[in-house]
Amino acid sequence: MSAAEVELPLAPGAREMHGPTALGAGWRRLFDLTWLLAVTDFRLSYFGSALGYVWSLVRPLLFFGVLYVVFTKVLQVGGGIPHYPAVLLLNIVLYNFFAEATGASVQSLVVREALVRKMHFPRMAVPLASVLTAAFNLMLNLVAVLIFVLASGVSPQLTWLLFPFVLLPLVAFAIGIAMILSSLYVRFRDVAPIWLVVSQLLFYGSPIIYTIDKLRERSATAAHLVMLNPLADLLEQARRWIVGPSAAGAVDAAGGPVHALAPLAVFLGLIALGFWLFLREAPHVAENL
């Protein structure tokens, strides 16, 4: 019965189909979907409970409170650091964003399995949405930080306007890591617990509760090692731009422009690795989930 079908001419404007990709056909759709997924998630987390926003603030604030008491009153670490409470809160909020964005991205493709398996769309929208949702939270938390910074007596300065130049690389870094984690998790399910441990280590491996100059006073090697972590450089730069020139800044904290090239290479290398991995895995995620 299947024999000799009459061949119809192909309709004008027909295009060849090549299967699923990471980026899809247009940037517009990638953007629309990323935004849609992120906004939906964000709203669900805030409007699920009446006090959603309050709760999302309480966590970093409580954490900050505990660390603040432990490190200034009990261990007396923060003593010599100017504006220690403000810096500590800022660092916690920035780190929190990174941990939240990457943590949510790990299982993002699997969580959205129904979508991934039954709809054609640019796959990258899924981990990007995880980062974007965390970025929305970051924006809200930064409002609290701003209030706290002003209240704790830091005078407003022009360099505050440069703050987006810390935020953008931070978001880019989170995206790069999100790409790596989400595409690896499809194949290897222990990426989740491993990343939990790694992001804990990163908390202590970044100048959050301490500063690099304090660390260097004790061990120059340790300081060099920590500064290889791009997060460390971003936090140091944020500190300089927010509390002023008393802080070292990324380049000086790394030990000069030459030394700063190493974290820059790590930063760019990880982002490139993330995109390479994700572009490679994207056509097959739906069937391998």
Next chain:
Amino acid sequence: MPSPCAAIRVRDLDKTFRRPRNRVHTLKERALHPFRSGEYDEQHVLRGISFDVAQGEFFGIVGRNGSGKSTLLKCLAEIYRADAGRMYMAGRLAPFIELGVGFNPELTARENVLINGVMMGLTPREARARFDEIIAFAELEDFVDQKLKNYSSGMQVRLAFAVMVQADADVLLIDEVLAVGDAAFQQKCADTFYRMREEGTTIVLVTHAMPMVERFCHRAMLLHDGVVDAIGDPGEVARRYLELNFSGPTPDREALGLGTQGARIVDVWIDGPGAPRTHTLAHGEELALHVAIEALEPLAAPAIGVWLESEEHVRVFATSTDRGGGLGPLAAGERAQMTVRALNTLRTGHYGVGVSVSRASGGGELDALGRAADLIVYGGDHVGGLVDLQHRVELTASLEKAAR
């Protein structure tokens, strides 16, 4: 009507799923057994599929479970990547293959409609503009602000179907749905399908419901073992599909402990017009039901009874050798055949043929098979009852009012 241009062209499509034999699930295992890959279990699901779907055509894809229908649809929708072959598509393709993809039970219908609209490729503005129309179509005006998790499954399907209708796609790929709505909504779906057919939307529908295939499809395709088994006339494809479904081995009678003494049923089969040994028959066709028995000992006047049962085990029809004058004596090892010829006046459905053999008319049973053969009747949807009795309808009109 389908135009003489192809909206979808598929050539030599191949898809193999590879499952690593010793699947490395974790990085830990990967680190412990770095060289353990390489061996795969391969499942060749689609083997060189080629077909065209004309613009504006309603195209059905049928096949048994696991025959690769969903896989084919996912390749077409660019959800799976095909291993080989080429595919061309003209016009805007709806990006999903099922209704209600992306619905979030925690959100209200209003929010879900807007989200789903954007997922289907509308801009947020378009999605908002069509919101009222969607809700009106789904007839869910009173439930817009209710969370979807509190919807009944039929209501969810209505909503999903309504969004799909508004998605503005030129080509729709749909994988099994639509059975959940109530009768009124199903009629609405049917009307919508007819309207879309007329408006020139190309629709590819995967389904197991042959009445749908025969009702809507311009053409249909049967997938079997990864190849196109049949393509063309929906009726023919449906008939072939049902044949594939019921061509399994006949039940082993010895295992059932029947037909070991006196006589046994050797064969039971149905011939349709031009279709020997069929399981499917159109309403209104002649059928010939054959029963062959073998005597295991000398029998003076054995009798054979046959009957037809509906799916609900209602006996629709029964007859016996008595109606043909009765069988003569049989020697041990001798065979006899009974043939029942009838006009098929049954309603569309699935029927079973039962057979029994007894020593004499009304005497002790020697062999019996409750379900010796299957009969699938199609094309009889218009029959109101189980059987269409031979009948005539007379109508008279009168101007006089009926007396109170």
